[in-house]
Amino acid sequence: MTNPAIVAQGAVRRLPRLALWLLCLAYVLPGFIGRMPWKRADITAFGYMAELAAGRTDWLAPRLGGMPPDVDGLLPYWLGAWALQLAPGWIDPGFAARIPFIALLLLTLVCVWYGIYYLARSPLAQPVSFAFGGEANPSDYARALADGGLLAFIACLGLAQLSHETTPAVAQLCFVALSFYAYAALPHHRWLPLLSAGVGLTGLTLSGGPILALLLSAGGLLFHALDRAQADQNPSRHRHGLWRLLALTVFIALLATVLDLWDWRLRWSEFGPPASAQRWQSLGRMLLWFTWPVWPLVLWTLWRWQGQLLAQQPSRHLSLPLCWVLLTVGTTLLTPASDRALLLALPALATLAAFALPTMSRGVTALIDWFTLLFFTLCALFIWTYWIAMQTGVPPQPAANVARLAPNFEPRFVILPFIFATLGTLIWTWLVKWRIGRHQAALWKSMVLPAGGVTLCWLLLTTLWMPPLDHARSYASLMQRMDTVIQTSATAPVIGTAPGVTAAPCLSWFGLSRAQVAALQFHSRVVRTHGLEPLTDATRCGWLVIDRDKLRQTPGLLDETRWERVALLEHPRPGGEDGLQLLRRLP
The missing domain is CATH 1.10.8 (Helicase, Ruva Protein; domain 3)
Structure with a gap:
């Protein structure tokens, strides 16, 4: 087979470990520190964590305002809730919930490095031997490629914001990277890769990705079964590994079934006419910017290493990450949250990009x-x-x-x-x-x-x-304005609907999103003091907040004889999103 890697020992100098760790910390910590939960997915996930930590919802079926999470993952919410329960009172709850996700992102970087390292140790990945010696040492060569691949992973534009949120997507990214490392290191170690595969695929299943976990497990099993080089080298170890991987695949399926985690949110209709053209264009643009700068390097790798990729026995260092890319990108094409699903393809894409480095010209x-x-x-x-x-x-x-x-x-x-x-x-x-x-x-x-x-631009933005x-x-300014309106209202006490009965000074809501409900519970002093409850016929709360668009779409939604419109609150600017109508109960 043709090997395009011609690398001398002088080209595999080691990147200083201190510099690499400082770069990783400079990338990971900004964005987690010194901010409030941001809108949409970030504050929504925090809302479920806070409900679990306070004991107001079931751990196996979390609810926020009576609504289940839009991502049926349990483990990310558990991690945040446990952090909230264990954190001392002087730590801000928003930061306390992020601590496990800081660890998850750091573990992701470690797994990406070691996954590339062990694939670069594969015999077919080694550079060409020189006639008089001087070619790169295998371990030094693998370390240099792992350094370059990790740098390429950090450089991906789509990674920055999504990896710094407290959402199930960060947990899914970590567990995909952990399982990728496990299958990459399987020929080199016996128990640690199997343990990592078990933790990674189980964690992915509990983080809202049971289908992807089952696909990766089955794909890894098939890949290991077809690895004839490992089978010939150590038949007994190869056979035992197959049985253990098969047992892991069965366990993943049973776990998702017992906990009722299966969620078939495939969007086939978007790929048929007339929506197909617009859908494909949107996905194409996202692939270009989200995976920059690794996608040109991936194409270069596939071109330069095509001799090994198309061989009768494909090389492990190319076929394994390519299999992971196809599975994760395929999931991206068929799921609603395409950007968060594409996040899971970055470890394998960075691995393929790493093998372009020894083949590029000056x-x-x-x-x-x-x-x-x-x-x-x-x-x-x-x-x-x-x-x-x-x-x-x-x-x-x-x-x-x-x-x-x-x-x-x-x-x-x-x-x-x-x-x-x-x-x-x-x-x-x-x-x-x-x-x-x-x-x-x-x-x-x-x-x-x-x-x-x-890293520099992310650091500047987050400082x-x-x-x-x-x-x-964040919703902080919107909720602060709502509190101000309530506290400085011209009308003094709020009177109940029945004579002589005073309405409770709590806030009721109707038609709000999960993120808005979570923001009310976290940011509003009125809610923390007096409570929040959904609007029902039996509600006696003196104040009501309702989504502006829902109120416009349904003119007769409210009884105007019972509620007075007090203020229309908009964020971040007039005419923007997240408009809330604040109303007060009439005597």
């Missing part, structure tokens, strides 16, 4: 470096310029744009985020200077600037821009 790597250098430097300059305009009003046009996008936001200077942002920018400047030097020959060198640039982001992406 001109290609130079093109990647210069494009990345210009793109992320301009992005950082843009972020700094708009932050300065927000603080000082100069330049005036960016300041006006910020005021228009975040109305009623009052900027303030905070020293600690400014220090971290400045430090990150200085490190980026040093990194650019290091990279343009002519003494670097490592395989991972072309991925340093993409990973560093994404300098965290206050306006919180203002625009």
Whole structure:
């Protein structure tokens, strides 16, 4: 078989472990620290965790305002609820619920590195042997590819926001990466990969992905069964591994059946006319930006390694990640939350991208470096310029744009985020200077600037821009305005419907989404003090909040003789989404 990897020992120099760990921490921690739960999926998941932690709902069937979660995963909500119960009182509940997800994202990075490392140790993945020696050592070569693959994974644009939310998608990503590592390391270790596969696929099943877990388990079983090289090398170990993987597949199916986790949300109708063209175009655009910059490297890998990929016995380091990509991308095509499903394909895509590194020419790597250098430097300059305009009003046009996008936001200077942002920018400047030097020959060198640039921009956004982001992406300002309206209402006491009976000073709701109900419980002082309940005929609450659009669509929904419209609350700006109508009970 043709091997396109021609790598000398000098090209597999080790990336300093301290630098790699600092980069990972600089990527993971910003976005988890110093913010409130954001709108939609983030605050919704937190709402279920808070309900579980407070003991207001069943652990096997969590409810938020009587509504089940839209993702039928139990484990992510359990992890957040346990963190809320164990956290001391001085820790903010929003951050306490994120602590397990910080660990999950760090574990994801570790699994991606080791998965690539063990696949790069495969015999067919090794570089060409030189006539007089000097080719790369197998372990050093595998370590260099793992470093480059991890940098490529961090550089993926679609990973940044979704991986920093407290949602089942983060848990699913971690467990997919753990199971990927397990099947990659199976020929090298006996018990740890099997244990990792069991934990990963079980966790994926309990995190809302039982179908994908069953597909990955069956695919891994089939892949292991067809691995004739391992069967010939150690028949007894190969046979025992097959039985254990078969037992794991059966266990996954039984677990999902017993807990009633099967959820067949396949959207075949969207791929038929007339919706097919628009659907495919949308998915194509998302694939291009979400997986950048790994998808060009993946195509390059498939082209350069096609001799091994099309061989009678496909190479393990290509066929395993390709199998994972096909299964996860196929799931993306047939599920509603396409971006969160595509997140699960990134570990395997980064693995395929890693094997492009030893086959790229110097001109290609130079093109990647210069494009990345210009793109992320301009992005950082843009972020700094708009932050300065927000603080000082100069330049005036960016300041006006910020005021228009975040109305009623009052900027303030905070020293600690400014220090971290400045430090990150200085490190980026040093990194650019290091990279343009002519003494670097490592395989991972072309991925340093993409990973560093994404990390820099994410760091700047989550330090300098965290206050306006919180203002625009959380429900805090909306709920604070609602509390203010209730507390400063012109009419004094609220009177009950029956003579002599005073209405309870609680808040009732109707037609709200899961995210809005969770936001009321977390942000509203009125709700925390007096309580929240859904609207029924027996409700005696003095206040009612209802979704603006639902009220417009159903004009006769409310009895106008019983409720008075007090205020229309909109967020983040007039005419925007999440409009709430606040009403008060009439005497």
